[in-house]
Amino acid sequence: MPASPGTSASNVVEHEIVVSAPATAVYRLLSKVGNWPRIFPSVVHVDRVEPLTRGERIQVWEVVDGRARTWTSTRVFDPYGLRIDFQDEEPGLPGAPLEGAWVIESRSATESSVRLRRAGRGTGGAVEEADRRCRSELAALKPQLESGNAATELTFSFTDTVQVDGAARDVYDFINDAQRWQERLPHVARARLAEEPPGLQTLEMDTKAADGSTHTTTSYRVTFPHRRIAYRQFTLPALMALHTGIWTFKDHGEGTAASSQHTVVLNTDNIARVLGPDADVAQARDYVRTALSTNSTATLRLAKEYAEQRRR
Structure with missing residues (x-):
């Protein structure tokens, strides 16, 4: 299982949003990688490379600032704790975050909080990249969860x-x-x-x-x-x-x-x-x-x- 952010990496970035959606719905959306091109504006395609006992290994292709890149990542699911840990096996950029987690918590039957943690051993630009990705991914996730029947x-x-x-x-x-x-x-x-x-x-x-x-x-x-x-x-x-x-x-x-x-x-x-x-x-x-x-x-x-x- 990937180490929790902060246990083996020197830099940790964490951001949180509150969404008007049940926690189980948030977890379900994030756990299905086929949803990612619809959720995240930079993602071209995600392929499930290998099923694992408690998770999966995936390959992601995306375009950031006009540049295409790809990497593989291992994800570990905790459906009871509403948590998905991930560890990048081949970071798309030098010094990019190596590990992280999506953590969902229920606030009510119709509202939940979503925390995204990213951690890596890089400094400077790598930390800024981790912070940018956390903010942009959470910002893209929120309207997908709250648009409901209109979407x-x-x-x-x-x-x-x-x-x-x-x-x-x-x-x-x-x-x-x-x-x-x-x-x-x-x-x-x-x-x-x-x-x-x-x-x-x-x-x-x-x-x-x-x-x-x-x-x-x-x-x-x-x-x-x-x-x-x-x-x-x-x-x-x-x-x-x-x-x-x-x-x-x-x-x-x-x-x-x-x-x-x-x-x-x-x-x-x-x-x-x-x-x-x-x-x-x-x-x-x-x-x-x-x-x-x-x-x-x-x-x-x-x-x-x-x-x-x-x-x-």
């Missing part, structure tokens, strides 16, 4: 799937080679792809919409050859406050099931500007889903053609 209405997910008479490897290669999308995909006007560190891609793209408008987006993508590609858009169209997704490629013996899954949080501030003063959330959901589904399905169908031609 549920604005958040939705959907998946498009195409059956391919071809190899998963070839479908993956088509999606992975996004630097060629400008010549391969009619709805892409420009695409620029960079990869640093290996397995973490930056994709900048100009996409043409059905109404003739062009949207510039920047995404970070995490690749798992030849099984899936997870991504998060950091530069977003006006109607979206969040957009994450996963391309998956499953070989089922007779071919490949290629899927594109999207998770979206709507930006209600821009609905009237984009869709008109009488538009509501339901119309915005339909508009965004149609736009995303049209593009991802078109991409999957072209990937299907590519893979099937290579099989012949």
Whole structure:
């Protein structure tokens, strides 16, 4: 089990917030790493690498100040004490915090306190980084817990799937080679792809919409050859406050099931500007889903053609 902050590390930073949510709800949200890209603005993707007896080992990919990084971390769960201890195995930055804990305490049936501790052996900049991360993560957590039904209405997910008479490897290669999308995909006007560190891609793209408008987006993508590609858009169209997704490629013996899954949080501030003063959330959901589904399905169908031609 990771040492409690302060027992083996020389510098400890701790911050606390009070949230209008039951303590068990806070613990549940933090314990599921699949929630993290939705909660924390810097996180691209989190992968559960290994289950442990009382916890798990995870790998995190994130973007801070325009720089992408990744590391692994071990987490130990205490569901009765409402505590999650963590220890970074490969800190993303030199001198970054090595260990810490989320500690949740119930104040009433509808209110709880959340403390985030981080500790490390670094000094100066490392301590400032620990303090910054504590503040930013708690600030991001609070609205997620307190938005309740409003957040549920604005958040939705959907998946498009195409059956391919071809190899998963070839479908993956088509999606992975996004630097060629400008010549391969009619709805892409420009695409620029960079990869640093290996397995973490930056994709900048100009996409043409059905109404003739062009949207510039920047995404970070995490690749798992030849099984899936997870991504998060950091530069977003006006109607979206969040957009994450996963391309998956499953070989089922007779071919490949290629899927594109999207998770979206709507930006209600821009609905009237984009869709008109009488538009509501339901119309915005339909508009965004149609736009995303049209593009991802078109991409999957072209990937299907590519893979099937290579099989012949």
